[in-house]
Amino acid sequence: MAEDLDSEKLLAATAAVRHVKSGMRLALGTGSTAAFAVRALVQRFPDGGGITAVASSMLTERLARELGLNVGPLLPSDRFDLMIDGADEVAPTLDLTKGGGGALFREKFLARLSRELLILVDHTKLVPTLGTRSAIPIEVVPFARGVIVEQLRERRVASAVRVAPGGEHPFVTDNGNEILDLRPSWPVTDPSGLDQELRAIPGVVETGLFCGLAHRVFVGLPDGTVQEILPSHPSRAGS
Numbered sequence: 001m002a003e004d005l006d007s008e009k010l011l012a013a014t015a016a017v018r019h020v021k022s023g024m025r026l027a028l029g030t031g032s033t034a035a036f037a038v039r040a041l042v043q044r045f046p047d048g049g050g051i052t053a054v055a056s057s058m059l060t061e062r063l064a065r066e067l068g069l070n071v072g073p074l075l076p077s078d079r080f081d082l083m084i085d086g087a088d089e090v091a092p093t094l095d096l097t098k099g100g101g102g103a104l105f106r107e108k109f110l111a112r113l114s115r116e117l118l119i120l121v122d123h124t125k126l127v128p129t130l131g132t133r134s135a136i137p138i139e140v141v142p143f144a145r146g147v148i149v150e151q152l153r154e155r156r157v158a159s160a161v162r163v164a165p166g167g168e169h170p171f172v173t174d175n176g177n178e179i180l181d182l183r184p185s186w187p188v189t190d191p192s193g194l195d196q197e198l199r200a201i202p203g204v205v206e207t208g209l210f211c212g213l214a215h216r217v218f219v220g221l222p223d224g225t226v227q228e229i230l231p232s233h234p235s236r237a238g239s
């Protein structure tokens with residue numbers, strides 16, 4: 001029988017949205033699970049609840065606006081009470097791989113400005129080691145892409161340029177950049193070290209490795225329950 005992952009995403013999203021209170025300022029993630037959360041938010045606060053939000057992508061911004069949420073631009077002194085987002089992989093340390101939807105730069109930028117990052121996933125996203133279920137995306141400046149690919153190859157990291165739907169052109173992020181999907185030839189046992197190493201390559205704007213950022217992960221399970229995972233390491237960004 002096919003797994004009903006959408007039901008698991010909805011369960012996780014509904015559980016996470018219970019943490020939202022009236023008047024909060026929120027950062028909204030991107031992807032199918034984040035979209036469930038946006039819908040759950042509107043259901044929980046049909047009159048808006050005085051909530052204001054900044055979205056991590058044009059896609060999420062459009063959806064949130066269509067549903068009547070008060071979404072606006074990022075302000076110079078912005079801080080968020082909560083960020084609600086999905087992930088492509090969740091390690092036991094709560095380090096994450098994100099960027100399957102190509103919004104990794106804005107997602108990470110907003111996550112760093114948030115007091116709490118709540119991550120919502122279906123059970124298939126739990127992995128023992130990052131990079132085993134999905135590739136690790138990085139956002140790169142298009143001009144530099146060829147050089148970056150070569151520098152990655154020298155580090156034994158295979159990369160593929162992400163293509164836009166239709167398959168003819170590179171995918172272009174909301175920031176006008178491109179995405180390389182990386183497959184390191186070794187197990188990613190030190191995601192934080194890899195994140196730093198990749199970000200040090202000129203032309204790399206950001207990586208999809210989110211280390212030490214998630215405060216709580218909600219996992220929708222096939223039996224209809226939600227598992228809530230807290231980090232064993234107490235210090236998270238923004239705490």
Ligand code: 5RP
Pocket residue numbers: 029030031032033034085086087088097098099100101102103104107
């Ligand atoms: C977008 C992301 C998404 O959160 C991630 O790809 C998970 O997406 P989905 O909820 O559709 O499985 O990082 O950049």
